[in-house]
């Protein structure tokens with residue numbers, strides 16, 4: 001009896017410790033980035049684009065990278081949604097439970113998920129060369145969308161799988177088609193989970209450097225069309241960290257802080273939104 | 284029964300899940316505008332029989348159906364049959380009430396909207412009319428736009444009934460529709476069903492014999508996938524012909 005209690009306590013303590021480590025890591029990262037970046041953070045940093053010699057410590061800001069990253073991640077996430085939702089609905093509503101095709105698709109997503117983003121970058125670059133494109137916002141969006149699709153699909157798949165069979169049957173029994181059931185019942189029931197899946201993919205997309213290096217390129221200007229190259233925050237951080245000047249390296253931390261705050265903000269937004277949509281969800 | 288036209292007839296129906304045969308050569312005429320109650324021990328195929336009537340079996344993997352189910356004389360398993368049109372002729376009540384993830388109003392309007400009703404006034408009328416028919420209007424009329432999931436389980440089941448009625452079916456199917464409800468809510472549903480039989484053909488599965496005695500006009504007794512006995516309720520309850528029916532009614536097998 002005593003031993004069982006001891007075992008129980010031991011494992012519970014271990015769980016609490018792991019939880020503390022996870023939360024601790026998040027706090028540590030956020031605090032480090034903000035603490036190191038705050039001194040360099042200024043209004044001009046988020047409202048101006050780099051002047052000549054910015055990377056040597058001269059004036060300017062990283063508005064080009066902030067906007068570039070937002071355009072890129074929003075575009076890529078939208079494109080990834082357009083690809084992921086149909087696939088996931090197809091797998092869950094139209095395929096049989098043990099269909100070969102569904103299994104193969106899920107397996108592909110798992111593999112694609114594990115492929116490092118530099119490989120996506122290289123793949124995107126090959127595509128660009130094939131189509132005779134230059135580094136551009138569009139090429140970056142396509143590449144990052146490909147990177148996001150497996151992440152988003154798998155996350156949404158897990159949620160849609162949980163829709164009770166009886167709920168679908170209720171809709172079918174009223175004479176709804178599979179498509180109507182998907183769009184009006186399943187998506188509504190899963191909206192909070194779908195939003196979370198989209199958010200996870202967005203976070204991954206906005207934070208990735210390797211996939212945009214060859215595809216979106218880098219520029220000091222703010223892109224005004226899909227055909228122009230675009231700067232991104234991860235690359236801005238990378239370039240600034242790589243300089244020998246301490247004040248520029250400090251700006252790298254400030255940029256990282258901006259990226260982190262952006263992601264935090266979007267996470268909170270998604271939470272709030274998904275809470276608004278849970279009120280109809282059937283448990 | 285011979286002069287009664289039947290909405291719903293079953294001819295030589297066999298259903299298999301993989302290699303397992305769960306319904307064995309069932310032939311049956313469901314009488315119009317009466318309550319037919321399917322009884323039988325657990326696992327004997329009651330749910331399967333009910334789901335074969337509106338082709339919900341289509342959504343089960345590895346299922347094989349042969350034989351005919353005739354709705355208004357048309358074999359619903361025939362080629363070129365539009366399954367959505369067949370299902371529109373039937374409302375289904377499931378064991379656990381399954382409201383849709385939307386408001387009370389939208390739950391009722393869901394079916395009519397799918398079938399092409401767009402007019403707001405008309406939808407308002409439908410919602411009010413069928414909520415009243417299900418005996419729920421008074422309780423929810425002030426919160427039609429609240430989530431349906433916040434209703435009590437008993438109210439949810441009446442909402443499901445109203446939702447089924449709103450597509451203007453001819454037949455109401457119920458799979459143990461009161462088994463998740465408290466006695467009072469069960470009684471309400473029973474009373475509604477009895478009231479509705481003047482306009483609809485009702486088929487209900489139950490494992491509660493007392494409920495069958497209360498509401499049944501016609502009894503269908505299944506045992507291990509076989510249709511053992513069927514007939515007017517008084518006859519079957521008073522004079523079961525098959526020894527298995529007798530054993531079931533006296534509680535010797537369950």
Ligand SMILES: Nc1ncnc2c1ncn2[C@@H]1O[C@H](COP(=O)(O)OP(=O)(O)OP(=O)(O)O)[C@@H](O)[C@H]1O
Pocket residue numbers: 300303305323324325326327328329330331332343344490
């Ligand atoms: N999807 C399925 N795949 C394989 N076998 C199934 C499936 N659904 C039901 N069965 C089997 O078919 C038989 C009949 O099931 P059914 O659900 O029709 O019985 P039931 O009479 O409704 O039982 P209960 O009173 O417990 O609800 C059972 O033996 C069951 O195990």
Ligand SMILES: [Mg+2]
Pocket residue numbers: 329330331458
């Ligand atoms: Mg059953």
